[in-house]
Amino acid sequence: MGKIVSNFFISLDGVVESPDQWHFPYFNDEMGAAVESGVQTASAMLMGRVLYQEWADYWPNAEDDFASYINNIPKYVVSTTLDSADWNNTAVVSGDVAGRLEAIKADAEGDIAMSGSATTVRWLLANGLLDELRLLVHPIAVGHGQRLFEDDTTHRLQLVNHEVFETGVLNLTYRPAPAEEPTA
Secondary structure: OOEEEEEEEEEOOOEOOOHHHOOHHHOOHHHHHHHHHHHHHEEEEEEEHHHHHHHHHHHHHOOOHHHHHHHHOOEEEEOOOOOOOOOOOEEEEOOOHHHHHHHHHHHOOOEEEEEOOHHHHHHHHHOOOOOEEEEEEEOOOOOOOOEOOOOOOOOOEEEEEEEEOOOOOEEEEEEEOOOOOOOO
């Protein structure tokens, strides 16, 4: 059985939008190794519609190593508005999304990786479908942009792994925390 693993470049103030604007000064071999380890365990990718449309416009025409990887790996896009997906090896997940994702997880032999798609991650957490949340927390406050958590919903998480890079970036892995037992 596979697990859904979400990965984010995130600022200290929780911004995940447009990491290309602030992330690269912190990228080093340590971060490259962390990203690569996530790629190696992934047997599929999961994304929301917005990220799908951005990536489907770019990656099919790119010619680097990641392009070969992302163009050939199975991809699932969660959407209520897309009827079909033209990008190679892509299927639209709609209708009973939770049921479809449970079936995809049951059939997966590795991680179902996500990169970005904050809205989808919040939905996955709320519906008990996200298995791990991996954050590369950058030592910068961006001040604007979409944040990973923008609503008043509480998500209890348990830190299961951590590492500090030379650049000050924190590599943190969380899993949803077990539900609290009611007290008598």
